[in-house]
Amino acid sequence: MSAAADRKSADPRFLRSLEALLAAVTALADSEPLAGISITRVVETAGVTRPTFYQHFASVAEAAQQAALARLSAAYPPLDPALLDPAPADGPLTEDEIQRRIERHALPVLQHLLAHRPFYLRVLDGAGTAQFFDELVAFLSARLLPGAFEAAVRRSGATTADMLTIQASGIMWLVIRWLRSEAGGEAPEAMAGRLARAVTAMLLPPRTPDAY
Missing domain, CATH: 1.10.10.60 (Homeodomain-like)
Incomplete structure (x- = not known):
């Protein structure tokens, strides 16, 4: 600039x-x-x-795109400092704890999106350019739960930047489909659980039979 x-x-x-x-x-x-x-x-x-x-x-x-990003940014909950530590004092995060943290972090955002569903769908339908979707992915990439996500990335051996983009893109499209289906009768709590399970399934190796 x-x-x-x-x-x-x-x-x-x-x-x-x-x-x-x-x-x-x-x-x-x-x-x-x-x-x-x-x-x-x-x-x-x-x-x-x-x-x-x-x-x-x-x-x-263009104004609607920026209004949607501004509204989403203002509504995104501040991160709990406790969620930022990928390696707590009592040891590495377990898969279940990673999933619970992602779920807790996602829930307020999903509740906000559902509460303003007509607005966001109108912007997607009326101003949904490729550049706008790129901005949404960048927005999500910058706000994915750092502690739990970094813990999952370290356990998977993946490249953080690549996995952030892949995860943000996938999350964005899952959420858009959820909104377009009138939430399909599915509550935000259930959707947060779906997202958390999808993220951990992609990032972490499958559990051995003994782990279940």
């Missing part, structure tokens, strides 16, 4: 207008598909001018 861009992004007026636009797009997409949302309606709802919109975004779709 250039020095001029850095100064602009730090300008309180620039930040206020960005927040207003993101809030406006979020509110509108909460109620209707993106196809019915124009730039004129967004700027009127945000209380800014059309040129101000173009200072931030090229289109409503």
Whole structure:
């Protein structure tokens, strides 16, 4: 980013207008598909001018993508410091403990996604570009549970960066399918368990018969 861009992004007026636009797009997409949302309606709802919109975004779709990422980021629960330690004092994490930690970490996010299901599906359907999916994968990769995940990676011998991308991509598509199926009658708690089992199954070697 250039020095001029850095100064602009730090300008309180620039930040206020960005927040207003993101809030406006979020509110509108909460109620209707993106196809019915124009730039004129967004700027009127945000209380800014059309040129101000173009200072931030090229289109409503781009604004909706950033609104979805901002909403997800704000809702993502802060990590419990206890979950960050991949090697607790009482010894390495067991497979069951890794699975439980991933499940606990995933549950609040799934609850949030289900609570705002229409919004997220409208953004996926109206602005679901390849770049947006790349951003979602990068977002998930940066927020996968560090302690439990690192413990699982060490046990599997996998490359952390590669496994983060593979896991984030798989998790993203599983969750999207879950949302599209109206959660299939499956509660977030059940889905969190599915995700945790899938992650541990991919990362960890199969248990021996004696382990069951």
